[in-house]
Amino acid sequence: MAKKEYRHSVSLDAEKCIGCTSCLRQCPTEAIRIRDGHARITAELCIDCGNCVRVCRQKAKRAVFDKFSDISPKYKWRIALPAPTLYGQFDNLKDVGALIDALLDCGFDEVYEVAKAAEIISEATRRYMRKQDIPRPVISSACPAIVRLIRMRFPDLCDNVLPILPPVEYASRKAKEKALEAHPELTEKDICTVFISPCPAKASYAKNGLSQTSSTIDYVVSISEMYLLLRDKVKRAEPGHSESQSGISGVKWASSGGESEGLFNDRYLAADDMNNAIQVLDAIETGKFPRLEFIELNACPGGCVGGPATVANPYIAKSRILGLRHGLPSSKNYLKLMDQKPDYVPENLMVDSPIKNHIPPVRLSDDFSEAMRMMQEIDRIYEELPRIDCGSCGAPTCRAFAEDVVKGECLFDDCVVYMRRMMQQQKTGGETT
Amino acid sequence: MDPLKIHFEVDGEDFSSAGEASVEMKKKLRQLGIPADVIRRCSIAMYEGEINMVIHAHGGTADVEVYPDRIVIILEDHGPGIPDIDLAMQEGYSTANDRIHNMGFGAGMGLPNMKRYTEDMTVESTVGVGTKVTMTVKL
Numbered sequence: 001m002a003k004k005e006y007r008h009s010v011s012l013d014a015e016k017c018i019g020c021t022s023c024l025r026q027c028p029t030e031a032i033r034i035r036d037g038h039a040r041i042t043a044e045l046c047i048d049c050g051n052c053v054r055v056c057r058q059k060a061k062r063a064v065f066d067k068f069s070d071i072s073p074k075y076k077w078r079i080a081l082p083a084p085t086l087y088g089q090f091d092n093l094k095d096v097g098a099l100i101d102a103l104l105d106c107g108f109d110e111v112y113e114v115a116k117a118a119e120i121i122s123e124a125t126r127r128y129m130r131k132q133d134i135p136r137p138v139i140s141s142a143c144p145a146i147v148r149l150i151r152m153r154f155p156d157l158c159d160n161v162l163p164i165l166p167p168v169e170y171a172s173r174k175a176k177e178k179a180l181e182a183h184p185e186l187t188e189k190d191i192c193t194v195f196i197s198p199c200p201a202k203a204s205y206a207k208n209g210l211s212q213t214s215s216t217i218d219y220v221v222s223i224s225e226m227y228l229l230l231r232d233k234v235k236r237a238e239p240g241h242s243e244s245q246s247g248i249s250g251v252k253w254a255s256s257g258g259e260s261e262g263l264f265n266d267r268y269l270a271a272d273d274m275n276n277a278i279q280v281l282d283a284i285e286t287g288k289f290p291r292l293e294f295i296e297l298n299a300c301p302g303g304c305v306g307g308p309a310t311v312a313n314p315y316i317a318k319s320r321i322l323g324l325r326h327g328l329p330s331s332k333n334y335l336k337l338m339d340q341k342p343d344y345v346p347e348n349l350m351v352d353s354p355i356k357n358h359i360p361p362v363r364l365s366d367d368f369s370e371a372m373r374m375m376q377e378i379d380r381i382y383e384e385l386p387r388i389d390c391g392s393c394g395a396p397t398c399r400a401f402a403e404d405v406v407k408g409e410c411l412f413d414d415c416v417v418y419m420r421r422m423m424q425q426q427k428t429g430g431e432t433t
Numbered sequence: 434m435d436p437l438k439i440h441f442e443v444d445g446e447d448f449s450s451a452g453e454a455s456v457e458m459k460k461k462l463r464q465l466g467i468p469a470d471v472i473r474r475c476s477i478a479m480y481e482g483e484i485n486m487v488i489h490a491h492g493g494t495a496d497v498e499v500y501p502d503r504i505v506i507i508l509e510d511h512g513p514g515i516p517d518i519d520l521a522m523q524e525g526y527s528t529a530n531d532r533i534h535n536m537g538f539g540a541g542m543g544l545p546n547m548k549r550y551t552e553d554m555t556v557e558s559t560v561g562v563g564t565k566v567t568m569t570v571k572l
Contacts, residue, residue, distance in 0.1 A: 156469045282456045285473060286480040287546070363466035369501065371465045372437050403464075 007207040009048050009064045009200035014038045016060035021391035023052035023061055028274040029149070033404070034394035045362070047152065048204040049145040049274055049299040050308035063200035063309055066219040068106075068229060076190040077183065079175045080108040081168060081217070084115040084246075084254040085198040085304045087324055088317025089227050090234055096251070096324060097240025102233040104242070106226075108194070110179060111242070115250030117171035119333040121349070122249055122262035124164050129263065129293060130343035135159045137269075137284065137292040140259055142166045145201035145299035146277055147210060147355065154281045155357035160295075163351045166210065167253065168195055168202065170349065172217045192218035196226050198307025199300060213352040222309035247331040255318045256303035260296045268294040273301045364407070378402045386417040437465070437499040443483050445492025454495050455480040465499065467572065474550040475504055475570050481543045482508040482566060488533050489513065490564065506551075506568045514560035522548065522556075
């Protein structure tokens, strides 16, 4: 059977792209090259973090989402799954209920807060962490860009990734299940779930699933699109008619550290922003953190509130979400497992199969001696390069350029700095500098 | 076939850069298609060695040689040397000072970890001259 192709959520509008080097430098996996005046993304290296979308001044890099208008009329029951980050986009919101009202007003039949699912996931994680024989530290599975990065660059740490569903997936599955119970006239085909997402990585998650776990989310629309639709509908002056479905601990997941705080275990680390996350993963791999129990990593600055498809500044959003916590209990959702062992995790909360490295690692050649030869060649070329990482050749660093030359993807002449030096040498009569 | 050689200077003045050689080596080994568990063992051994050189010897050099059947890591410094190598190999034995302990290092696991994660390790040291650690990880 042919392997299903991975579907990305970051795309390029070649007409708008002027071939500047902004995205080139910001890509954490060096997946971008400028070729023929335009950026090109190497699909197998892209982790959909959206960094390039954030920094593109031409708005040529786009996150690919479903549109609200794409939701098919064939669905009789449309369930909104708002990420807690959505709550931080609006000023002077009295409570989460007011936002739920506005979502229903937009045409959704039901709202199932992702924060509600997050509280269940927190409890399941606390249970999982009591197990004796699990690889530690446990690494959160909530950020799909991080999970994809681990599978690609830190394959040894795959076993450390929390094998529990990300909150949005649990929300989708549970919301559908509940809707079927509450409305016996509906069948599975009548119900759709629509995730309102802060980032393209989660849109990719919905299209591709997590490792082997498939997703039940039907549509992913961006927070920025929903913001426009909701702005006039949100009644800010008064509390909503709907009641919020989650407590403080679920809503907290919107910003970095929120997930960890829900574990009641101080031996955690929460890092945000891709570069920090990579440094932490490097450190774990070299055994630097033997005593930590839990690692929460978010690709975006500040956590999900910093997602490329949000409207508000991440810190303003975080502050607003803090304000919404007044009067909420610490949690509203519990697993209610009376007679089970303290480390028991219900099967329906676990990922369908373990998270595995099945993205081919970035090797130069399948043949080891050929890879050795290429590496030696790369080193030799690199020595001749200016090593200023200017990006003019279309590669993010001189090192990456040397690799591209050896792989046959570009020519040594593409280094303008080197060529200029050669021309100057010719002018001055071939003197070497 | 000539071995692939990678050379690193380990800066002894700066703790913040300790570990960089290990990360750099890891990237290259990954590109060569070396199995993940071998890379992990090499990077742990290299990291411990780097830290040792920063703590005790004001830095030094790290050389990695990749052969078709093995990876050899050679760490060399011109530090104070190790008077009693057998003692230094014991888990928990440390001569690091309080400042180092306060930074979370100096648990006395450096050399033992390096030995644990490699197939072969030799330590040559002369007091007042320096130390050379050669580690081999088989492929």
